[in-house]
Amino acid sequence: MNEKQTPLVEVRHLKKYFPITGGFLQRKVGEVKAVDDVSFQVFHGETLGLVGETGCGKTTVGRTMLRLYEPTDGKIIFDGTDLTSLGEEALRNNRKRMQMIFQDPYASLNPRMTVGSIVGAPLDVHTRMSGKEKYDRIQDLLDIVGLNPDFVNRYPHEFSGGQRQRIGIARALALEPDLIVCDEPISSLDVSIQAQVVNLLEELQKKIGLTYVFIAHDLSMVRHISNRIAVMYLGKIMELADRDEIYLNSLHPYTQALMSAVPIPDPDLALERHRIILDGDIPSPKNPPKGCNFNTRCPIAKERCFVEEPAYREVKENHWAACHFVE
């Protein structure tokens, strides 16, 4: 990766709080800090992996990046424009360049629309193609994602999970975007089908030069597809570095534990390695712990961690971490 490159997207101090309402008048009684002060950059042509457990805010980051959620605070700079300052019209023009692939291929495709109209929907909204042009484009798109172009008139229920995810990818590609946010695109698929979809995403990136933000909870798949990886916990980024750096020299105790929890499909290696088993569950983001977010489960937590929040800093070149004990 080129160091001097300008980032395609730069997220600065992004916050997204969801209000909790209660009582008869539905007054705001608290807030869920789903994303709490997150900053990172995504460079042209790279894949940034975003990993973490359920409820760590990774999906909220993805959605807020595209302003599908209104950010509470912070800036999202997409190719030089601050998305948070844009009005509706200008935002719509920018949206063409960023798309999303969703987790659940059953819920994200309208069962009453044909494949052709699903894939063509973005073209209807954003372009003025004639019927013939649109038809050709849809055929092309289906072909690119490895589906038979004759399927245009079929409905989503006629397809398997993997094929539906391909339809979702074709829809995301329709407007030739620069950035695609992939929100757990493979976690609902079978193992052998997961590999098919990941291979497809990688081929497309090579061919069209796409930039991905790849959100997942499966560290081994994220490592496979990403150039850089950000590890999130309870609304914050704990560590961000190159994928090999994260794998070989992870600094944050949470990353180390997460990595050691990934099952290895090899009985010999599985026996050899040392497992760090974290106690307990993720605390509720309604009421995060004081000090470091991770202190309730951290194997090396000291007094300081319960009072002072560690700064998210660049520990080594291109290696960021938020922990008091990282040198």
Added chain:
Amino acid sequence: MTSLLEIKNLKTRFFTADGVVKAVNDVSYSMESGEILGIVGESGCGKSVHALSIMQLIPDPPGKITNGEVLFEGRNLLDLDERDMRKVRGRDIAMIFQDPMTSLNPVFTVGYQIVEALRLHNDMTKKEARKRAGELLTLVGIPGAETRLDDYPHQFSGGMRQRAMIAMGLSCEPKLLIADEPTTALDVTIQAQIVDLVKKLQQELGMAIMWITHDLGVVAEMAERINVMYAGSIIERGKVRNIYKKTRHPYTMGLLGSLPRLDDSPGTKLASVPGLPPDLLALPEGCAFAARCAYRNDHCLAEKPPLVEIDGPDHIVACWRWEEIAGINKNE
């Protein structure tokens, strides 16, 4: 010596409006007491249906066990009537399910549900059962177990619910625990906790465990033997090292190849299995995997390969061309 569990030629069918779904096709194997057996396969390969057949929990209609024997300590469970079978479930064989939220009753406390299971199979007073329930929750690592007995399932996190399910499964000290994808809905860190717990309990209590999963990673570190299933049949079975290190069936190879590993060098392409699993309504004449197999020939399409021993009972495989494939696959 009789095995703990011996399954012979088990066939389960679902008679639907669209035709007969051949969910389990001639499955035979045995399990010894204290053994951990991994059953691996993708969705729809019959792994769960075969487990439900053992427990006789197949909804009938449309499902029916059409053939075979399920011998538990020499006794054929398929001959038992519902009343006797109910005594086997929970006491001899217990089962825990994938989704702990739907398998716990939301309107009863966790304690009530464990006590119910205990009192059904043991002669216990309410008080004794409650005490035992508290011990069980402590055993599965729920802190403050005594007070948490009065919590409802929604007050537990996903990992804790799965622990409560395990506690319920263990309540009558079964000889066999069938775990049907117990960690699939959980995060990796919680999955590691549960796997660790189950391994520990198995060592302490000495029960046999059947661990059903689609993830070859999880069972690699705990199982002694693995059954790989495809389209309702076992296609490869053996000791765990044989399955991972001397893989002979092209489908197992494909499954292993589809998994990215943390120690892969960057840029390696995943070896995916092309195509889709076959329709169980219309299984092909020959090998069920032939349509997706890179090694298929006319013989594979015409005739279904039988399971053959290639390393005694420690490694059996159902493939016509395993010898040639062994020659090509030099990863050992």
